[in-house]
Amino acid sequence: MGSIKVKQKSMIILNFIIGIVIAINIKNLSGNQTFVTLKTIQEIENQIEIERVEVENLNKLILEKKSNIAKYEIEIEDTGSIKSILEEELNNGKIITGFEDVVGDGVIVTISDSEREIEEWEYAEDFVIHDRNVIKVINDLKIAGAEAISINGERLTTFSEIKCAGPTITINGNTYGQPFVIKAIGNKKFLKSAMEAPNSEMNLNKYLYAVGFEVEEKDKIIIHKYSGQFEFEYIKEGD
Structure with a gap:
């Protein structure tokens, strides 16, 4: 009987609390207030x-x-x-956008298809360098602080494309076969570390498929300017 009385008291207290909560909510609603989730x-x-x-x-x-x-x-x-300042700003703009030759410390990354014999359970395409491999290397270099990059002499710009074309890769509308030589200007220690990190794109491929992968630090790397022309069809000058 004692336990029943305890349960009854608990239910009375619980109902009392629920009643108070409902009353408060009604008051809030009547005062044009809403709850914020x-x-x-x-x-x-x-x-x-x-x-x-x-x-x-x-x-x-x-x-x-x-x-x-x-x-x-x-x-x-x-x-x-202010002519000299404007000329300096124009020159800096050309450097940033890739329309000026640049020189500095950096690394040269050379990647190529694997020459290892393919086992019967393996896929031949895993032993070939694809555009996705090159793009991943480029992204790793950018994250590591690369300030200018070229692939087989093609300066990368905002509008540069990298895509497969059979056994070759097309960059800035020009097609190249392997090996792919990537030059990057920046802190050469950081760039080299990014390339040779255990989980980097090319280290994994070198370990799994024996693809060609070399990284060289250089005190002086020359990256030539973008040699093509941009033709804008949709961009118009703002009012």
Whole structure:
């Protein structure tokens, strides 16, 4: 009987609490208040963070523009012209976009098809260098800080394409066979470490399929400018 009385008391207390909660909710609703879910709160917080980052980027842009204006004003006071600054900015733009020859420390990565005999349970395509292998190497180099990259002499730009064409690879509209020689300018220690990391694209392929893979550090690498021409069909000058 004692346990029954305890359960009855517990039920009375529970019902009392539920009644209070319902009363509070009704009061909130009658006051034109709505409940905010955790998901809604998270969405609002994410939006606030996006706006915060946007404001931060705009502030950085404002500071950059103010710095440029101050630089122009000083140059005008000293020389009466900002021609030299504009020429410097144009040259930097050409370097960044690939329209200028560049030189610096870096690495040379050479990759080629495997020459190992293929076992009957293996796939022949795994022993051949594909565009996906080259693209992964390029991405690893970029992540490691490469500032300029070329493949078989073709300077990579924002618009460069890398695609398979049978046993060859087409880059910037030109087709090349293996071996593929990739030059990258940047911190040569970082670049070499990225290439030779245990889980890197080419180290795995070298271990599994014996593909050709060599990385050389160089104190002076010359990467020539992009030699083609861009023809824009859809991009128009902004108003």
